[in-house]
Amino acid sequence: MPRSEFISSAASSSIRSTPNARCSASPAERDGAVNPEVAAAMATGALRTSHADIAIAITGFCGPREGREEVGLVYIGAADADAVRVMDFHFGDIGRRNVLDQAVAAALQIMIDAAS
Numbered sequence: 001m002p003r004s005e006f007i008s009s010a011a012s013s014s015i016r017s018t019p020n021a022r023c024s025a026s027p028a029e030r031d032g033a034v035n036p037e038v039a040a041a042m043a044t045g046a047l048r049t050s051h052a053d054i055a056i057a058i059t060g061f062c063g064p065r066e067g068r069e070e071v072g073l074v075y076i077g078a079a080d081a082d083a084v085r086v087m088d089f090h091f092g093d094i095g096r097r098n099v100l101d102q103a104v105a106a107a108l109q110i111m112i113d114a115a116s
Contacts, residue, residue: 034059034069036086039077043086047079054114055079056107060089062099074103078110 042057060074072091077084087110091102 034061034073034075036075036077036088039075039086040079040084041077043077043079044084053080054111056111058103058107060099060103062096063093064096065093072099074099074106076103076107076110078114080114 039057043055046055057077061069063071065071071093074089077086091099
């Protein structure tokens with residue numbers, strides 16, 4: 001297996017988070033930062049601007065609830081040379097720290113699976 005460099009990007013509901021991933025703000029401006037298009041764009045941007053073989057992007061609502069947000073909803077985007085995939089997770093209102101921990105654990109498992 002070739003050596004891989006992994007890039008991980010995280011975004012909050014703030015659109016200001018997207019420039020580090022070189023993601024166009026238009027999906028975030030249109031639908032908010034927590035949606036599958038933003039996760040895909042962040043992962044694609046991270047892959048394109050790095051020497052990585054795999055890029056991971058995480059965006060989600062950790063809480064507390066504001067408006068119609070689904071607390072615990074997380075999208076994880078994974079990009080490699082062949083495809084961009086986005087998975088959605090519904091961790092529920094388990095507390096901000098627990099949502100973050102679950103999201104990171106899911107992202108790490110996605111990277112492990114992709115590298116295998």
